[in-house]
Amino acid sequence: MGRWQxxxxxxxxxxxxxxxxxxxxxxxxxxxxxxxxxLTERTFFRHxxxxxxxxxxxxxxxxxxxxxxLAAAPPDVSPLEAAVRGVEAAGTWLDDERRPxxxxxxxxxxxxxxxQERELIKLAxxxxxxxxxxxxxxxxxxxxxxxxxxxxxxxxxxxxxxxADDGEHDLPWHVRSALEVLRAVVG
Amino acid sequence: MGRWQxxxxxxxxxxxxxxxxxxxxxxxxxxxxxxxxxLTERTFFRHxxxxxxxxxxxxxxxxxxxxxxLAAAPPDVSPLEAAVRGVEAAGTWLDDERRPxxxxxxxxxxxxxxxQERELIKLAxxxxxxxxxxxxxxxxxxxxxxxxxxxxxxxxxxxxxxxADDGEHDLPWHVRSALEVLRAVVG
DNA sequence: ACGGTCGATGTCAGCCGCTGACATCGGCGG
DNA sequence: CCGCCGATGTCAGCGGCTGACATCGACCGT
Numbered sequence: 001m002g003r004w005q006x007x008x009x010x011x012x013x014x015x016x017x018x019x020x021x022x023x024x025x026x027x028x029x030x031x032x033x034x035x036x037x038x039l040t041e042r043t044f045f046r047h048x049x050x051x052x053x054x055x056x057x058x059x060x061x062x063x064x065x066x067x068x069x070l071a072a073a074p075p076d077v078s079p080l081e082a083a084v085r086g087v088e089a090a091g092t093w094l095d096d097e098r099r100p101x102x103x104x105x106x107x108x109x110x111x112x113x114x115x116q117e118r119e120l121i122k123l124a125x126x127x128x129x130x131x132x133x134x135x136x137x138x139x140x141x142x143x144x145x146x147x148x149x150x151x152x153x154x155x156x157x158x159x160x161x162x163x164a165d166d167g168e169h170d171l172p173w174h175v176r177s178a179l180e181v182l183r184a185v186v187g
Numbered sequence: 188m189g190r191w192q193x194x195x196x197x198x199x200x201x202x203x204x205x206x207x208x209x210x211x212x213x214x215x216x217x218x219x220x221x222x223x224x225x226l227t228e229r230t231f232f233r234h235x236x237x238x239x240x241x242x243x244x245x246x247x248x249x250x251x252x253x254x255x256x257l258a259a260a261p262p263d264v265s266p267l268e269a270a271v272r273g274v275e276a277a278g279t280w281l282d283d284e285r286r287p288x289x290x291x292x293x294x295x296x297x298x299x300x301x302x303q304e305r306e307l308i309k310l311a312x313x314x315x316x317x318x319x320x321x322x323x324x325x326x327x328x329x330x331x332x333x334x335x336x337x338x339x340x341x342x343x344x345x346x347x348x349x350x351a352d353d354g355e356h357d358l359p360w361h362v363r364s365a366l367e368v369l370r371a372v373v374g
Numbered sequence: 375a376c377g378g379t380c381g382a383t384g385t386c387a388g389c390c391g392c393t394g395a396c397a398t399c400g401g402c403g404g
Numbered sequence: 405c406c407g408c409c410g411a412t413g414t415c416a417g418c419g420g421c422t423g424a425c426a427t428c429g430a431c432c433g434t
Binding site: 145150157178182183185187 | 311333334336370
């Protein structure tokens, strides 16, 4: 056995989630999170760039699965369809097993503006990456940006409904459903 | 003449903008901003909730002009058209005279992630307010959200192009232009 | 004119997020 | 067995932000 318990980062994430759900984000200090994880405040900041980030680790995989899904779309589909294939792929990553965790996490985020800010910029960066990928496929700049933003808007509505949903439909289903709503609104 | 020079808030905003463009956001302290404005750090925080907010005061008017524009749209236009009328109205508020200021401000924001976060949540709140206004008009929940988000996406693209534009077109023109792009992408 | 209230500001102490610099110490390769 | 490496601890310190209390000119009513 090593000098340290393994899984420091995971323990920090879990401790953060627990304490924040118990007391609320701003009534928990980083030192307390670290203490519950058996570490020091300084070590917390070696694993996460700031306090908020402890709740957003793993989001990278989410963004990558979207980009992979977009890249896997045939070259002849429309830009919007390609973007939707991306968020649909993320929908298979967020399967039913992850729904309770996603729900709890979203409740925490919805209750704290500073966490909403962080989530928004993460989504905006994914959207920008989608737009860049579409441009690389030869899509015009403006169309790429709007297709990516529209795809992300579809995802957000789908995700909201999936989180509120009691297991009747999976996330890809909600994505397709939201896409139909978008078509009705714009078309 | 009063005990204090008038326009404290405006002086703080100007001082913040100057110092940040000179040195960059994170190399300026609130105490320095306050000092240049002839005030103390504590007073800064009586005018602004936090350091970032000094660069976002006046945004309320922007959001209100959007909502006013939306409310002024005839009841028989489509939800998306109503949302676009809103952002178009904001486009008349951001006239040619304000373009240099908007450009400088946007350059500062683009250079600092924490400011981007703040901008994103402000736009998200305006979008949520637009969606609520559309719901009040009798629009279905999902359609309202997507129409508002789509309208905001159109605005963001239009604003980006307007800022980069050398005065050839005004913002409402860019809004209509971006809307056509959206229709091409989704339709 | 006077006294009292009000409101914007100043002052001060203090918490917390976050960082740089340096020390510690077990694991592991040579 | 030695020495390097890497995760962690320790410590000092800055800057954002807040609560509590003091200050003092303006304004209002008498």
